[in-house]
Amino acid sequence: MNLDAIPRERLPGLLRAMPKAELHIHIEGSLEPELIFALAQRNGVALAYPSVEALRAAYAFTDLQSFLDIYYAGASVLLKAQDFEDMAMAYFRRAKADNVVHAELFFDPQTHTARGVAFETVIGGLSRACERAQRELGISSALIMCFLRHLSEDDAFATLEQALPYRGQFIGVGLDSSERGHPPEKFARVFARCGELGLHRVAHAGEEGPPAYVWSALDVLKVERIDHGVRSTEDPLLMQRLARERMPLTVCPLSNVKLCVFETMAAHNLAALLDAGLVATVNSDDPAYFGGYMNDNFIAAFDALPQLGGRHAHRLAANSFEASFAAPDDKKRWRESLDALFAA
Ligand code: ADE
Ligand code: ZN
Secondary structure, eight states: OOGGGOOGGGHHHHHHHSOEEEEEEEGGGGOOHHHHHHHHHHHTOOOSSSSHHHHHHTOOOSSHHHHHHHHHHHGGGOOSHHHHHHHHHHHHHHHHHTTEEEEEEEEOHHHHHTTTOOHHHHHHHHHHHHHHIIIIIOOEEEEEEEEETTSOHHHHHHHHHHHGGGGGGOOEEEEESOOTTOOGGGGHHHHHHHHHTTOEEEEEESSSSOHHHHHHHHHTSOOSEEEEOGGGGGOHHHHHHHHHTTOOEEEOHHHHHHTTSSSSGGGOOHHHHHHTTOOEEEOOBSHHHHTOOHHHHHHHHHHHOTTOOHHHHHHHHHHHHHTSOSOHHHHHHHHHHHHHHHHO
């Protein structure tokens, strides 16, 4: 298997066909405008936009906050467990078409409990979809509960309390929402408690925030993965540490361009991260808002970055399995099927 000899014209087919894991998908960010309107009608929720087209036209973001405002408004149509199940099933069907074999889904309970939707409703619908994804589509999955960092640590603790009766239905916790001005340190105690409970820990860091937030996600929150982390390239010492510790980064190329973290895809540092030996992965973040699902992200990045070749494609898929929280036997099986595809 000479990965460097793979001709460029074979890359799009390989990128699409290769088995892969998605590790950074906010399930509320998979709500397509059509489904937002269908759920709004089903639940009698009024929307601020008159049509699917008008809503989609509003997806012109200047930064993370300009996106989050619309993203939280879109989630307001989710009221019943069936709504959460339908949303996640729509995502799993798209993921299946992209040869995603394993997905770890973020969800934002506070966005829903603040509107009077019970925690049980949220996790009940999502859990049912995860079971169906395995049964109907052969996709393995898990749920990661995110704390909204623009809210207080007390609010996060209250959310953790609500979640504990459902401890068996999620594997870990994350930290998302507005990054700037909300450093990881703000959530030191609640993440320590989650560690005591045996939950996996991840956090968004170094998306818009500085490399210092990546350091404190590692040192204070004790995370096992960094979500985004693209600003780490500004700090050579941090880069060395991430490579040495094989600390995964869940990179989201289309998201980074849509939210103006990079001006263009050609300016993205995905190739630099991989070439520095980091365990970078490719993910969709909020695919309904950023112009594409997993394979769209792979194709867009490889199209714009001529440094990326067959070796990088194979490495990105291998990294996605290594960085996942799946069972070792599953990781081994997926890796073998990846190697078989590249050997063919
Ligand atoms: N919530 C949903 N998408 C997000 C992102 N890209 N960054 C921070 N919080 C988010
Ligand atoms: Zn994200």
